Amino acid sequence: MKLIDKIAARESTQPFYTFEFFPPRTDLGFENLISRISRLSELNPLAISITWGAGGTTRERSIELASLTQTEYGVDTVMHLTCTNMEQGMVNDALRSAKAYGIQNILALRGDPPRGREEWIPTDPRFNHATDLVKFIRSSPEFATEFCIGVAAYPDGHGDNLLDEEAELTFLKEKVDAGADFIVTQLFYDVDRFLQWLKRVREKGITVPVIPGIMPIQTYSSFQRLTKLCGTRVPQHIMDALAPISHDDQAVKDFGVKLAVEMIQRLTRDGDVPGVHFCTLNLEKSVTRVLELLQWTGASCPNYNKLIAETSGNTIHAPASVDACTLIVSPVTATNTAAQGLAKAPSSGSEAGRGELNNAATWDDFPNGRFGDFKSPAYGVQDPWGGGPPAVRSDAVSQWGNPKSLDDLTQLFLDYLHSKISSTPFSPTQLSPESRMILTHLERLTKRGWWTIGSQPAVDGVSSSDEILGWGPRSGYVFQKGFVEFFCAKGDVEAIERRVEERGKGWVHWFAGNFKGECRGNVPEGGRNAVTWGVFPGQEIVQTTIIERESFLAWKEEAFSIWSEWASHYRPGSEERKLLEGVRDERWLVSILHHDYKDTEALWTCLLEEP
Structure with missing residues (x-):
């Protein structure tokens, strides 16, 4: 009717x-x-x-x-x-x-x-x-x-x-x-x-x-x-x-x-x-x-x-x-990168003994952002009309200048980490407080030409009321595994794969994908990595951030489209457009986490330290 x-x-x-x-x-x-x-x-x-x-x-x-x-x-x-x-x-x-x-x-x-x-x-x-x-x-x-x-x-x-x-x-x-x-x-x-x-x-x-x-x-x-x-x-x-x-x-x-x-x-x-x-x-x-x-x-x-x-x-x-x-504020929870921090879906405070299968009305009670649960109906929501992340606008491009080389891009991502600029196309807000806790590691990766766009430190039982790391109801404890995401060259992906095989000892899972549709990694078929969870009175353990193949592929498609969008703000044939489109075509997006959340340096030791 x-x-x-x-x-x-x-x-x-x-x-x-x-x-x-x-x-x-x-x-x-x-x-x-x-x-x-x-x-x-x-x-x-x-x-x-x-x-x-x-x-x-x-x-x-x-x-x-x-x-x-x-x-x-x-x-x-x-x-x-x-x-x-x-x-x-x-x-x-x-x-x-x-x-x-x-x-x-x-x-x-x-x-x-x-x-x-x-x-x-x-x-x-x-x-x-x-x-x-x-x-x-x-x-x-x-x-x-x-x-x-x-x-x-x-x-x-x-x-x-x-x-x-x-x-x-x-x-x-x-x-x-x-x-x-x-x-x-x-x-x-x-x-x-x-x-x-x-x-x-x-x-x-x-x-x-x-x-x-x-x-x-x-x-x-x-x-x-x-x-x-x-x-x-x-x-x-x-x-x-x-x-x-x-x-x-x-x-x-x-x-x-x-x-x-x-x-x-x-x-x-x-x-x-x-x-x-x-x-x-x-x-x-x-x-x-x-x-x-x-x-x-x-x-x-x-x-x-x-x-x-x-x-x-x-x-x-x-x-x-x-x-x-x-209101002039910045997005955090459901952005592409949550300003380098992982978006978390807080607990709904549901009754004890009512898990997601038995309480389907509330198991994803809060917006999940990119790194929520891929089976949630609200997975990946970005705006009330169901669209994607905000477009790159000319006023934002003005602060990123005119990158004409890979070194220029490396400097741009370093300037973001050092708060000399307030955003990048992949992180529309300033660096999150939790990513500042691992700033030296992010700097080392970025100086290698591994441009970091998402990260979180390992956390072992921090109070849910903590102003930086806390979420969900009060009187609880939250946990998270060390994670980082970045763009790098194909040769670097191969080096990372060798390093994980040699030094990961089964503790490290990773995905990598490119614009052409190729995808690599060591996550088992159907594997789902819970990387953020909380323990609260009167309810089951709440897993709010999950990374698996389907969600990575959904984000990968968006991530490379951002390179295209950024490039479109420079005239055809310009050095800037050629650079950005070349990066889109040749670079790989890597998502890597370490399961030993009790060792706050485990991920960085695996990635950065020499044997």
Whole structure:
């Protein structure tokens, strides 16, 4: 059924809600997401939506996932569709597939720039903007009446930062006038600002339903990353409330649930808002708790009093004098490299005796980042629209200069380690505090021309409250194995292989891969290396960071595409572009870890010390 008709036909005065999912990057993640969607469908959302992915990169999986939710589970599905990388005929093909599966709802988006381009350039000249996509559908005899069409809006402004608010509203009005039936907004946290923006939307003559996008805070670091990526304005009182609990993952998650509840209550009470749209990040526990606290599902939250008590000291409503402020922070948890530190997925605080097979709703309760569990539906999530890591932008390129030789690149990575520059294309934030603990080793590797992009020190039972290494609930202990990841020449890979065979003594596992698709290593078939884990009261051992072949290959593909993207910022034929494309074509990505977490020098002795 068309979403606009369902909204109009609702008999209940209770606001509706919709859920958004993205196609996972791994096969097991995809399979497990289907089960997760099945469970969440029991909460009776008005519809669910499936993202298209950055640059249309997930279109096959998007169509497959949307077809399953629509036909197998009977949940009305909104399929995202972007203009990016959509060559002539591909829009028609996608719409015909949707029609064939009984999907009647499309969210029409322009999409992000394809990987390797700084600016958005249409692949098909007919599709420059989302407005063109709406017009195309509405003018097509084949599709004009088949689909209900939604479009996106940005209460805090679009991430491109190219237009003022009035221009943004003008473009939004054009999309609606072209035939859009409803609007879904990007995530936001400033309710006052949203309500002011919604008033201006109505004054513009836009009358279609506006559905606000709500994203419960999962972890402090993912909140930082996503708000920066989306250009979200965060009120100072929220930042002040998060500051004292930022190192307590469960407290942050509880705060995020309560904040979402209060936002939704105010939006539905004070605004012209018929329902809300949850950006789930393919996770389910927080969304379920929010709906239970709102008493919208017919169930109650068993931990309601505990949640309120634990977060009662964290003021959520802003005083009238508090203005919104722009959050300028850096990503940590779910970036490609977590600024050299491995991204960790904190414990969910689940009940004792309920492991991942028996408690599938919560075993990946927090965003996993690149180095999480490859079978998680949330594995590899980077942004709320299901895209990849942030693009290399020209303002970032300016600090990296004009590398024209391998020595220039070595110096660039050393400058990053020495904090002379604040980022590299592979580490978008400053060097993490835990990587500073092994700085001398990273320097030695980089001076060899082994450009380090990910690392963590070995840790044997540090308190989970430790500000640098801690994660998860308090009163626990965390452990991790020494790890490092870098780019090097093929000859170096062969030398590393010999060294591991001679000196590793079974303690060292490694992967290596190149742009051409070759992969080497000594991890057994089906082997999975748990490299970060925690022990907490009242629950099983929690393994949060796992490295295995499928996740390495997924990251390898992205890693080499970053070289292509970086190269694209220099003119064709230039020394810089030739260098970067040559590195992409010839270098290998190496991921190596040492299992002896009790010996903090074991990895570095194996790699760096002479026999």
